[in-house]
Amino acid sequence: xxxxxxxxxxxxxxxxxxxxxxxxxxxxxxxxxxxxxxxxxxxxxxxxxxxxxxxxxxxxxxxxxxxxxxxxxxxxxxxxxxxxxxxxxxxxxxxxxxxxxxxxxxxxxxxxxxxxxxxxxxxxxxxxxxxxxxxxxxxxxxxxxxxxxxxxxxxxxxxxxxxxxxxxxxxxxxxxxxxxxxxxxxxxxxxxxxxxxxxxxxxxxxxxxxxxxxxxxxxxxxxxxxxxxxxxxxxxxxxxxxxxxxxxxxxxxxxxxxxxxxxxxxxxxxxxxxxxxxxxxxxxxxxxxxxxxxxxxxxxxxxxxxxxxx
Amino acid sequence: xxxxxxxxxxxxxxxxxxxxxxxxxxxxxxxxxxxxxxxxxxxxxxxxxxxxxxxxxxxxxxxxxxxxxxxxxxxxxxxxxxxxxxxxxxxxxxxxxxxxxxxxxxxxxxxxxxxxxxxxxxxxxxxxxxxxxxxxxxxxxxxxxxxxxxxxxxxxxxxxxxxxxxxxxxxxxxxxxxxxxxxxxxxxxxxxxxxxxxxxxxxxxxxxxxxxxxxxxxxxxxxxxxxxxxxxxxxxxxxxx
Numbered sequence: 147x148x149x150x151x152x153x154x155x156x157x158x159x160x161x162x163x164x165x166x167x168x169x170x171x172x173x174x175x176x177x178x179x180x181x182x183x184x185x186x187x188x189x190x191x192x193x194x195x196x197x198x199x200x201x202x203x204x205x206x207x208x209x210x211x212x213x214x215x216x217x218x219x220x221x222x223x224x225x226x227x228x229x230x231x232x233x234x235x236x237x238x239x240x241x242x243x244x245x246x247x248x249x250x251x252x253x254x255x256x257x258x259x260x261x262x263x264x265x266x267x268x269x270x271x272x273x274x275x276x277x278x279x280x281x282x283x284x285x286x287x288x289x290x291x292x293x294x295x296x297x298x299x300x301x302x303x304x305x306x307x308x309x310x311x312x313x314x315x316x317x318x319x320x321x322x323x324x325x326x327x328x329x330x331x332x333x334x335x336x337x338x339x340x341x342x343x344x345x346x347x348x349x350x351x352x353x354x355x356x357x358x359x360x361x362x363x364x365x366x367x368x369x370x371x372x373x374x375x376x377x378x379x380x381x382x383x384x385x386x387x388x389x390x391x392x393x394x395x396x397x398x399x400x401x402x403x404x405x406x407x408x409x410x411x412x413x414x415x416x417x418x419x420x421x422x423x424x425x426x427x428x429x430x431x432x433x434x435x436x437x438x439x440x441x442x443x444x445x446x447x448x449x450x451x452x453x454x455x456x
Numbered sequence: 457x458x459x460x461x462x463x464x465x466x467x468x469x470x471x472x473x474x475x476x477x478x479x480x481x482x483x484x485x486x487x488x489x490x491x492x493x494x495x496x497x498x499x500x501x502x503x504x505x506x507x508x509x510x511x512x513x514x515x516x517x518x519x520x521x522x523x524x525x526x527x528x529x530x531x532x533x534x535x536x537x538x539x540x541x542x543x544x545x546x547x548x549x550x551x552x553x554x555x556x557x558x559x560x561x562x563x564x565x566x567x568x569x570x571x572x573x574x575x576x577x578x579x580x581x582x583x584x585x586x587x588x589x590x591x592x593x594x595x596x597x598x599x600x601x602x603x604x605x606x607x608x609x610x611x612x613x614x615x616x617x618x619x620x621x622x623x624x625x626x627x628x629x630x631x632x633x634x635x636x637x638x639x640x641x642x643x644x645x646x647x648x649x650x651x652x653x654x655x656x657x658x659x660x661x662x663x664x665x666x667x668x669x670x671x672x673x674x675x676x677x678x679x680x681x682x683x684x685x686x687x688x689x690x691x692x693x694x695x696x697x
Contacts, residue, residue: 363552366514367566367613368542370535456516456537 182349182382186389187396189342190436193335194397194429198421200331201428202405206419207324210317216248216285217313218294221278224307233305234279240304246285246293253280278309289314339439346386346440350378350447365455375448379441386440390433398429463526464490464652465511465621470520472506479518480506482677488621488654493647495663496656498674504656505549505625507674511654512546512623513537525620542570545619545651547627551610553598559585559605560594563612570617584612587642589635603630611639621652628662640665 220237224230234252241247258277266275285293289312301308314321354361361374401421408419421429465488472481480503488494498504509515510522513529522529524540532540545566553562560581567577585594588608598606607630614622622643628636644666647653657663663671673680 359552360554363554364565364569366512366541366546367569368538368540368544369569370538373569453534456514456534 180385182346182385183389183392185345185349186342186386186436186440187392189338189345190390190393190433191397191400193338193342193432193436194394195400196331196334196338197432198397198401198425198429200328200335201421201425202419203324203328203331205421205425207321207328209419211314211321214313214317215288218283218285218289218297219311219313220281220283220301220305221309221311222281222305222307223278223309225276227276230276230279230307233307234281237281237301237305237308240300241281241283241297244297244300246287246297247283248286249284251282253282339435342436343439343443346382346443347447349385350382350444351451353378353381354448354451361452362455365452371449371452374452375445378448379445382444383437383441386437387433390436393436394430394433397432401429463523464488464492465525466521466523467510468521468523470510470517470522472503472510472515473518480677481510481517481674484520484677484679486672486679486681488652490620490652491647491650492652493644493666493669494652494654494672495666495669496654496672496674497658497660497663500658502674503677504674506677507679508546508623508625508654508656511621512544513541542566542617543620545614545617545622547607547610547614547622547624549625549629551598551606553606553609553613555598558595558597559590559601559609562598562609563616566613566617581612581616584616585609588612588639604632604635607631608635608639611642615642615646618646618649619651621654622646624653624655626657627655628657628659636662637665 220241222230222233222237224233238250238252241250258280262277287293294310294312298310301310364374364377405420467484467486470481470484471479473479484507496504496507506515510517513524516530525543527540529537529540554565557565563584564577564581567581582591582594585591588611590605590608590612593601593605596605598609601609607627611624611627614624624643627643628639631639640662643653643655655662663669
């Protein structure tokens with residue numbers, strides 16, 4: 147009888163890593179045929195939309211706030227057209243002398259007519275329905291209450307029919323609502339992140355259960371916990387990369403379409419909610435973060451499960 | 457043979473129970489000397505598989521002490537166990553082949569786990585499969601192999617790494633007498649190269665095929681020593697004789 151085959155020195159045993167394609171084969175790979183990449187794709191797409199929404203709201207609020215922070219509107223509410231014109235000129239002159247005022251612009255009558263057209267109709271009679279004259283004032287600083295009171299004092303002498311309001315006070319509730327939506331978007335992104343991690347945890351547990359026999363065999367052949375965890379980490383990392391790419395494409399597509407529709411509204415405030423390159427970079431990091439969370443979750447799940455074995 | 461291997465395996469008053477059931481192994485004490493060939497016999501349910509599980513480090517005993525290759529296994533940190541498991545070859549009673557891997561990949565698994573390069577493992581794995589008569593079934597998956605073929609793949613996987621100790625649970629249960637004898641010769645060849653061999657079997661005819669073997673008999677979890685060799689082992693036996 148011939149001798150059994152001898153094992154060469156080159157096959158000496160050690161604690162070298164077991165990785166790569168050969169290690170990956172130990173766990174059957176369903177890839178896109180399995181549910182995991184699609185679950186991750188949906189989670190990433192939703193997270194991308196939520197984060198993009200939050201960033202757009204943030205940009206919109208910042209842009210609007212910067213625009214109106216130093217904005218003040220002066221209304222001359224004088225029924226007599228002659229008196230109103232006189233007070234407008236006096237108010238402009240008084241304000242122009244104040245060092246805190248950066249610029250003054252009287253809102254043209256045509257612009258006011260256009261604003262009021264939906265309510266008063268075309269060619270409204272200025273005598274029949276007196277419309278206040280509006281002066282848009284830009285301050286060199288934010289419109290604080292003491293500055294406003296001082297300007298009111300200046301106007302009280304020059305134009306008694308003048309009423310001065312900070313633009314920010316009108317839009318306060320809008321900012322408050324935007325702020326709430328921002329937090330909602332952030333909370334949604336966090337919740338989706340946790341849900342994704344939970345989905346990966348369940349998937350890792352399920353894969354671990356399905357491949358329990360294989361894991362036990364590799365374990366008894368001398369496979370270390372890290373080696374076995376790496377097999378699952380790699381498998382789920384691959385699924386998460388596929389799902390992340392699909393999810394990013396879907397999410398970015400939805401954001402782009404929504405963005406185009408909002409731009410088409412032509413609203414000045416909404417236009418400030420566009421996404422900058424830094425925002426897109428942040429959005430592009432979402433699937434990467436998703437892959438890292440998925441791999442870390444898989445690793446911790448598998449390691450904690452293996453620790454229960456001898 | 458290194459010093460660690462030279463110390464063999466020692467069980468001292470080992471007991472094993474699963475959960476709160478009665479002990480399946482009681483006061484088991486013996487020494488397996490390196491390079492020796494042992495048959496573990498006993499009726500079904502006597503505790504053979506449980507004793508083998510302790511030997512291939514799948515289970516810790518409920519009590520007693522186990523030393524393996526000069527190291528106390530009981531107090532050894534868990535993270536050091538894989539290095540010891542790589543020195544063992546195991547033939548499981550139910551083969552435990554990885555179902556979605558080919559015969560070749562199943563046999564190559566211990567070498568890959570040990571980090572052997574692909575170029576270095578192709579020939580030994582092919583040679584081993586050739587030796588167990590499966591050179592034409594290298595790419596076959598376990599589901600397409602017969603029981604005997606699966607058993608031969610399991611044996612090839614157990615011996616491919618030339619282990620310091622081979623533990624086999626009923627390794628000839630599914631093969632014909634001719635193949636059983638051939639496999640036994642493979643175990644003997646390994647044994648002559650210095651591997652300690654422990655074969656659990658209920659086939660008394662098999663015991664006669666290896667005259668120099670020592671017999672451990674389990675009866676209801678208690679170990680008897682019919683030849684006295686477990687207590688007074690022949691120091692010169694095995695080890696490349």
